[in-house]
Amino acid sequence: xxxxxxxxxxxxxxxxxxxxxAVTCGSALVVAVSRSLVYSAYALLLTFFGVxxxxxxxxxxxxxxxxxxxxxxxxxxxxxFGVMLTHKIRDINLxxxxxxxxxxxxxxxxxxxxxxxxxxxxxxxxxxHPASATSGEIGRAFVGKYLLPFEVSSVLLLGALIGAAYLxxxxxxxx
Amino acid sequence: xxxxxxxWFLVIAAFLFATGVFTILTRKNAVSILMxxxxxxxxxxxNLVAFSRFVKPAATLGPQSVEFPLQGSAAHAVYxxxxxxxxxxxxxxxxxxxxxxxxxxxxxxxIYRTAxxxxxxxxxxxxx
Numbered sequence: 001x002x003x004x005x006x007x008x009x010x011x012x013x014x015x016x017x018x019x020x021x022a023v024t025c026g027s028a029l030v031v032a033v034s035r036s037l038v039y040s041a042y043a044l045l046l047t048f049f050g051v052x053x054x055x056x057x058x059x060x061x062x063x064x065x066x067x068x069x070x071x072x073x074x075x076x077x078x079x080x081f082g083v084m085l086t087h088k089i090r091d092i093n094l095x096x097x098x099x100x101x102x103x104x105x106x107x108x109x110x111x112x113x114x115x116x117x118x119x120x121x122x123x124x125x126x127x128x129h130p131a132s133a134t135s136g137e138i139g140r141a142f143v144g145k146y147l148l149p150f151e152v153s154s155v156l157l158l159g160a161l162i163g164a165a166y167l168x169x170x171x172x173x174x175x
Numbered sequence: 176x177x178x179x180x181x182x183w184f185l186v187i188a189a190f191l192f193a194t195g196v197f198t199i200l201t202r203k204n205a206v207s208i209l210m211x212x213x214x215x216x217x218x219x220x221x222n223l224v225a226f227s228r229f230v231k232p233a234a235t236l237g238p239q240s241v242e243f244p245l246q247g248s249a250a251h252a253v254y255x256x257x258x259x260x261x262x263x264x265x266x267x268x269x270x271x272x273x274x275x276x277x278x279x280x281x282x283x284x285x286i287y288r289t290a291x292x293x294x295x296x297x298x299x300x301x302x303x
Contacts, residue, residue, distance in 0.1 A: 112193035119185035160274035167281030
């Protein structure tokens with residue numbers, strides 16, 4: 001089975017990859033089923049680290065760094081702020097109850113099986129090309145072909161910043 | 176080439192996607208649902224980067240392209256290689272995920288201040 005999927009068992013990098021894959025999938029499972037909201041949030045941290053490792057294995061150096069900076073350093077801290085600000089900090093077991101776990105498991109299990117089936121059965125036209133640093137290429141693409149989306153996304157970030165600050169501020173009592 | 180094949184990354188991304196869907200379907204806490212959305216976005220990103228690495232696209236800046244004055248290798252030198260498109264798109268997804276998380280948490284804080292709870296089953300004030 002493992003050899004059939006093209007794993008180089010002798011190569012230590014393969015085992016590092018499998019470790020990253022296990023961390024990613026296992027912590028994603030903890031995010032989905034943990035009873036404690038804080039445990040879910042910290043498991044999400046491990047998932048983001050694992051995905052950054054997968055990016056590194058895909059030779060996407062810029063995205064691996066961006067994943068660590070933006071997801072781990074930004075979005076995860078935002079989510080932890082959300083957890084802490086919407087609960088009393090003294091609640092050790094912040095309730096994180098699940099409803100309809102059976103229906104959810106059936107639907108998501110079917111989705112996973114369908115996607116995995118398509119992934120494994122399709123004859124992908126894989127093209128061998130050597131790894132090269134992506135940062136310079138991404139920078140060239142940002143100021144060249146993708147200049148307009150790049151500028152629009154900066155405006156979107158500004159709008160999201162102002163909107164989030166407006167939504168999250170305390171209402172001023174009108175006298 | 177990477178040590179393992181394209182299928183491994185696709186299956187891992189499918190697993191991340193399924194756990195994200197499970198989280199969104201079963202959780203009642205709005206912050207938890209946001210975590211599920213982040214899982215799904217990460218799954219999509221892994222797919223984008225994997226296809227960008229393994230599958231070479233048709234040359235988008237080739238001789239047929241009329242929108243750019245430069246052609247061929249000169250165009251690649253200025254505008255970048257065409258296979259980088261998946262990486263660029265993933266970078267845009269990361270930017271959008273950051274914006275989405277900030278706005279969603281602002282909304283969740285607003286709901287918490289109004290309703291005193293972030294249970295999505297209880298937020299029924301707009302129910303017709």
